[in-house]
Amino acid sequence: MSDSTPPIVAPASIPLVWVVDDSPTEVEAIRRALASACQVDVFSNGEAMLEALNHQSPPEVLVLDWQMPGMSGLEVCRYLRGNTSTQMLPVLIITGFARPEDVEEGLLAGANDYVLKPFRAAELLARVHALSRWEVLRKRALADERARRMLAEGSLSEVQMAEARARRSEQRYELAARATRDVIWEWNPSTGEMERSISLPAYLGYAEAGLEDTSDWWRAHLHPEDRERVVSSIREAVAGTVQDWQEEYRLRRADNTWVHVVDRCHIVRDAEGHATQVVGALQDVTERKRLEAEARQRTEFERQLLGIVSHDLRNPLNAIMLAATAILRSEELEERQRRNAIRALTAAERATRMIRDLLDFTQARQGGGIPLNRQSMNLHDLLQTVVDELQVTHSDRTIQVEQTGEGQGQWDPDRLAQVIANLVGNALQYSTSHTPVRVTTRGEVDAVVLEIHNTGDPIAPEVLPRIFEPMERGTTQQAGRAGRSIGLGLFIVRHIVLAHGGRVSVRSVADEGTTFTVLLPRQP
Missing domain, CATH: 3.30.450.20 (PAS domain)
Known part of the structure; x- marks a missing residue:
């Protein structure tokens, strides 16, 4: 066959799949699901993936996480559909949004298919395979049309056209035979x-x-x-x-x-x-429809449960805290009565924090994100206030505070107080009593950096990539100390920081200790 023969698109033995996801845990799960049948390249954000498209050939399938810092999966999808060179690129969205209107929004943005979190490895692989097969067929149809035009223009002979058709037919049925x-x-x-x-x-x-x-x-x-x-x-x-x-x-x-x-x-x-x-x-997609129906039922149950937790449980806890606070104002209390009142108040406050964490966790997992009430504030001042409150309940510990640069920015003070209290509280809980906890805020040009450092047992290396996932704890010893925690604190910290457009990271080694670093842009 001469060099003028149009290329016949053959099914790739190993399709190239690009994954765009900022969660190391989810990326690892996707890798494991696709490793047996796909070549996987990973990008931590949509901007990096779009930049790669300018210099590399596109993949057979693009897998996008819906919710990411910077460009969301839907924004990336809309951008691709508005670009002539990428408007036909098969896109699979991975999402925790299970409502029918959310699914419709994803498909209208240009997604070809979607998988709900938490996904099953077999389901994800099947969806990616289906999209990769679809892309091969689409390219083959385009190649065949090109061949017809070349034939009409006289640059392709009837024999060459017949050979191309035969090869295309053979490849089509080979692909069908390999299909699920x-x-x-x-x-x-x-x-x-x-x-x-x-x-x-x-x-x-x-x-x-x-x-x-x-x-x-x-x-x-x-x-x-x-x-x-x-x-x-x-x-x-x-x-x-x-x-x-x-x-x-x-x-x-x-x-x-x-x-x-x-x-x-x-x-x-x-x-x-x-x-x-x-x-x-x-x-x-019968199984998918069944899972969607179950997801809708689960979402409705969670919505009802949230109503019970936020109203029916909070009200009696508020009554307990008010009563305990009123008792503590009395000047005629015996020491034993005072200790009992403090114990009741402390337990009620801890239960209230757990309820708040559960509500934040559920809202984040359902895709609603962490709501913010931004206002002009100084992070240095907020840090000092939170540390002073923690010092009262940890009078036997040393908390060192260092502050440099400008601390002003547009943030939600209540949410950032939640971040600081959680990270400093963890540092106190997971370090030995005779060692200090160092807390610093450092003003930079466009952001303020918060660092919390403690010595003690390092976070296990195998756990470190998942430390911001729910129910994760660093070591066996640390898990034992966290018996009164429900394991959602760092997950919520990460979502609060992401909602501010920032990022949070951790470094933990035996010789240096553990340091959590939060970077907060001054402006939204």
Whole structure:
């Protein structure tokens, strides 16, 4: 075959997948899920990935986390869809947002598919495989159209065209054979000829004897509520000017149950805009729909639980704290009564903090983020106030405070007090009583840096990458000391800092101790 023969797009043995996620824990889980079948490149934010697109060939599939510092996954997706060179790049969104309106927002932003957190490795791999197969088919259809144009221009012979078709057909069925349970299909609008990798009746459990696998059979087995919408939609797409079509609908199985499918296709057009070839893939998403329904039920349960926690539990705790505070104002208390009142007040305050952490955790996991009430404030002053309060309850410990530079910025003082109290409290809890805890705030040009350092047992190296995930603790000894904690503090710290547009990190080694570093931009 001469050099003028157009390239035939063959399925890559190992598809290249780009992952954009700022969580080391999630990145590691994605790597493990895809390692057996994909080459994975990782970017910690959308900006870095977009910069790489300027210098490298795009991947077969892009996996995006929905919620990231800087550009969110949806913002990245919208940018790609607005760029001619990337508007067809297959995108899979990973999200904790399970509400139908959230899913719709993701798909409208341009995502081809999505996976809910916490995801199963097999499900993630199946979704990535489906998108990579779809991309191969789309490129193959484009290559075939290019070959037709070269034939029309006289730069490609009939023999070369026939060879290209034969190779394309062979590769198509090779791809279909390697597919899981997706139905790969190809339709010629001019002749009405339809080819499928799997017989649709057999796919739905029907005995094939006497059945014709035709578009009429497909139409007859559409759910009555979906039939008019789906048939009209595909007709309008083929008759119009669009290149891609996608619908979700239901098909009747042989046992009279319904399978939920996502059907998507690429429409190849000639120079006049007429459809000459349609290549598509039909994917069973029944399990996904079931999981979505369970997620909606779980979300509703969590919403009801939040109402109970925020109202029915807080009210009696507030009453206990008010009563204990009133008792402590009395001048006629015996020492034993005073100790009991202090113990009740301390326990109620700890329970209130746990409730606040649970509410913040649930809101963050549901995708709502940590709400902020920004105002002009001085971080140096706030730090001193929080440390003074902690020093009262830890009178036997030394807390060293160092402050340099300008501390002014636009932040939420209550939320940052939460960050400081959590990090300093952890430093006191996880260090020996005779060692000091050092707390510094350092003003830089556009940001203020907060550092909390303590000596003691270092955080275990295998735990360090997950330390900001919920329910994680540094060492066995530290976990024992944290018996009264629910393990959400650092997770919430990270989300508060991210909500301010900042970042938080930790360094922990035996010789140096443990240092948490928080960088807070002065302006939103």
